[in-house]
Amino acid sequence: MASRPIVPPQARGDAVVEGGKQQKKNPAAEGRNRRALGDIGNLVNVKGVEVKPNRPITRSFCAQLLANAQAAAAADNNKKQACAKVDAPLPVVDGVVAAKRVAPKPAQKKVTVKPKPEEVIDISSEEEVEKEKSPNKKKEGDANSKKKSRTLTSVLTARSKAACGLTKKPKEQIVDIDAADTENELAAVEYIDEIYKFYKLVEHENRPHDYMxxxxxxxxxxxxxxxxxxxxxxxxxxxxxxxxxxxxxxxxxxxxxxxxxxxxxxxxxxxxxxxxxxxxxxxxxxxxxxxxxxxxxxxxxxxxxxxxxxxxxxxxxxxxPTTYVFLVRFIKASIPDEKFENMVYFLSELGAMHYATIMYCPSMVAASAVLAARCTLNKNPTWSDTLKLHTGYSEAQLMDCARLLVSFHSTAENGKLKVVYRKYSDPTRGAVALLPPARNLMLEDSAAN
CATH class of the missing domain: 1.10.472.10 (Cyclin-like)
Structure with a gap:
């Protein structure tokens, strides 16, 4: 029985016997013929440049790579850098193909570019990147949802205002009542606001109290x-x-x-x-x-x-500061005509004759006379932002005193003391005493009682 020839094991890189002749293997040729392994997760993309690092990626190394990529892009007039060609064969280390290195460019003038902190890319796993981005996305989403979402209370409030006719209206423009008197030195336009602020402060110092x-x-x-x-x-x-x-x-x-x-x-x-x-x-x-x-x-x-x-x-x-001092200013703020001015003086003199108005300060009596006169003559609006600015009172604050003056107007014709009524029944004063009193204030007064 013929015996089979025993071939001894050969070490890697030793000669191979062919036809009885021993030949040595060429490591370089064998390296070229072998296929390189695919991506094993060590590829890094920095600004469009694929880099296969041969060492672990750190923040400092990533910043260095980014700076090199930016310098190369600036030198090539903002052209994208192509992937580097590998000249040398890949060395084999324990059966693992080493990562490719970027082929060096021809000698160029080095441009040092400091990487901006916000542009530094942290090379980390996709899971870590998603974890870092997710809190910001949640905050942005919460902010947007808070801006867009409307509470039930705000919706109900808006509907109630719309039903009551209290929807937002364009802001009324405040009239400059002293514009026509800028050339009049006696009007003291430069100091008039400060003068009336002083009047409002001192009107209580010499105000009579209830003495009856x-x-x-x-x-x-x-x-x-x-x-x-x-x-x-x-x-x-x-x-x-x-x-x-x-x-x-x-x-x-x-x-x-x-x-x-x-x-x-x-x-x-x-x-x-x-x-x-x-x-x-x-x-x-x-x-x-x-x-x-x-x-x-x-x-x-x-x-x-x-x-x-x-x-x-x-x-x-x-x-x-008497009531007349405030009447002059408040009538001017109301942009009056002659009839309106006579009506204001008629109501204020009725108030001066009755002791009940002593409980109100002079500025309030004057402002209430203006409000009552506007209601009597059906002026629209009954109270404006200009009047509120110069009088310092809102319409609600003047309602009680204005109703009192209108009640004096309603009883002036049939009362025993008719001097004021006859005075303002004269056609030279517009016969304002003959006009019917403000019905809206009378109706509110009767409802309150």
């Missing part, structure tokens, strides 16, 4: 008769409105500090008008004129003595 309970011999009816008579005297003398409002202010302030018997009440009124005339008028009436008007109920000496008494009690303080 401290006057045993006087009542509200007597005061109304006195003021009604003084308005008639004021009209006969053709005095200014400043004198009339200062007269009532002096009377109330004096009665709030001193008890006056009934027989001297008219003397107090005469002396107060004499003082106000001297303060406001160019040619004030003389003392003898008031003696004649009172049908010689008081002598010349008595009037002068009462004048001194009042000045001492008031500490000679006559420069006070």
């Amino acid at each position: 309970d401290s006057q045993p011999e006087l009542n509200e009816r007597m005061r109304a008769i006195l003021v009604d008579w003084l308005i008639d005297v004021h009209r006969k003398f053709e005095l200014s409105l400043e004198t009339l409002y200062l007269t009532t202010n002096i009377i109330d302030r004096f009665l709030a500090t001193k008890t006056v018997p009934r027989r001297e009440l008219q003397l107090v009124g005469i002396s107060a008008m004499l003082m106000a005339s001297k303060y406001e008028e160019i040619w004030p009436p003389e003392v003898n004129d008031f003696v004649c008007l009172s049908d010689r109920a008081y002598t010349h000496e008595q009037i002068l003595v009462m004048e001194k008494t009042i000045l001492n009690k008031l500490e000679w303080t006559l420069t006070v």
Whole structure:
């Protein structure tokens, strides 16, 4: 039986016997003939350049790779860098093909580009990248959902406002009421706002308090008769409105500090008008004129003595912001016509005659007279942003006082004290007293009662 030839094992790289001849293997040729392994996860893409690193990827190494890629891209006029060619055969290390290295470019001038922190790409696994991106996406999604989502309360509120007609309207433009007076030096346009701010601050300092309970011999009816008579005297003398409002202010302030018997009440009124005339008028009436008007109920000496008494009690303080001071400004803010202006003065004089308005400060009485006049003449809107700016009051704040003035208007025709009613029934004053009172304020007043 023929024996089979035994061939000894050959080491890698040793010669191979062919036809009895021993030949050595060529390692280089064998390397070229072998197929390289595919991607085993060590490929890295940096800005379109495929790099096969031969060492572990770190943040610093990634930044270095990115800087090299940017330098190469800037040198090639923003052209994309092609994958590097491998000249040498891949070495085999323990059966694993090593990663390719990027072929060096021809010698070029090196351009050092510092990588921006925000452009540094952290080479990590896809799972880690997704974990880092997912919180930001959640935050952005939550922010967008919060912006877009509307709560049930906001929806119901918007529907309620729409049903009540309270939807957003274009903001009303505030009118510059002093624009026409810029060339008028007497208007003091540069200081007018500061002047009225000061008036609002000091109007409470010289404001009379409720004094009728401290006057045993006087009542509200007597005061109304006195003021009604003084308005008639004021009209006969053709005095200014400043004198009339200062007269009532002096009377109330004096009665709030001193008890006056009934027989001297008219003397107090005469002396107060004499003082106000001297303060406001160019040619004030003389003392003898008031003696004649009172049908010689008081002598010349008595009037002068009462004048001194009042000045001492008031500490000679006559420069006070009266209702008229605010009326002038508030009427101007309402952009009035002649009829509207007469209606405001009619309502304010009715308020001055009645003691019930003493509980309100002068600025509120003036603003309420403007509001009541606008309602009576059906002005639209009844209250504007311009009026709110200059008066300092909203429409709701003035409602109680405005209803009180309208109630005086409704009873003026049938009342016993008709001096104010007759004064403003004259056609020269627009006959505003003959107009019906504001129905909307009357209806609200009756509903409240």
